[in-house]
Amino acid sequence: MNNKFPLIETERLILREATKADAKDMLAYLSDPEVVKHMGLEPFQSIEDACDEIAWYESIVKNGTGIRWGITLKDDNQVIGSCGFLNRVPKHYRTEVGFELSKEYWGQGIAREALEAVVKFGFKYLELERIEALIEPANLPSQKLVERSGFQKEGLLRHYEYTCGKFDDLLMYSILKEDIHI
Numbered sequence: 001m002n003n004k005f006p007l008i009e010t011e012r013l014i015l016r017e018a019t020k021a022d023a024k025d026m027l028a029y030l031s032d033p034e035v036v037k038h039m040g041l042e043p044f045q046s047i048e049d050a051c052d053e054i055a056w057y058e059s060i061v062k063n064g065t066g067i068r069w070g071i072t073l074k075d076d077n078q079v080i081g082s083c084g085f086l087n088r089v090p091k092h093y094r095t096e097v098g099f100e101l102s103k104e105y106w107g108q109g110i111a112r113e114a115l116e117a118v119v120k121f122g123f124k125y126l127e128l129e130r131i132e133a134l135i136e137p138a139n140l141p142s143q144k145l146v147e148r149s150g151f152q153k154e155g156l157l158r159h160y161e162y163t164c165g166k167f168d169d170l171l172m173y174s175i176l177k178e179d180i181h182i
Contacts, residue, residue: 005061006125008069010117013110015083018057018070022079023050026070029081029102038139039100040163060086071101071114080105083114085122085131093129095122099142106141116149123177133173134160143171151175 008015018026027050029035033043044050060066068084081101088095097118101111122128133146134157147153151173159167 014072015069025079026050038136083118096132134170
């Protein structure tokens with residue numbers, strides 16, 4: 001991958017770099033308790049919170065540990081969610097994938113379209129062999145989403161993360177490069 005942030009285009013979406021200009025749009029959905037309740041985050045309170053999230057996106061690219069795309073509809077440049085990789089371990093050809101979407105767009109197949117495009121990008125351009133998704137057991141919609149996208153459930157990681165003052169169990173899902181056609 002070169003130094004230019006990669007753009008991903010799908011049938012309905014443009015996945016692009018999120019910038020500080022997107023902070024207001026991101027605050028709109030990341031301040032929604034229903035959107036963030038399974039993300040290990042408290043609802044955002046301010047533009048500064050959204051700018052901190054964008055700074056984290058920039059830092060994971062800079063450090064080579066991930067890449068996160070802002071999700072936009074082709075006919076509208078507004079960021080309505082994000083999808084991308086974190087905790088990348090190039091030595092082992094693996095990474096985690098994460099995603100969230102504004103509640104206004106739930107149930108329209110947008111998250112699936114973004115996820116599948118990002119997964120294909122990872123296998124094709126980042127030389128990944130394995131992509132993992134760690135999902136809270138109560139987050140049934142995300143479990144269904146990754147399963148429909150070809151991920152397999154591997155097991156339960158007990159008290160795997162400590163977020164928002166509590167220990168979280170997470171289900172481990174994965175997809176391998178050989179599982180899909182690129």
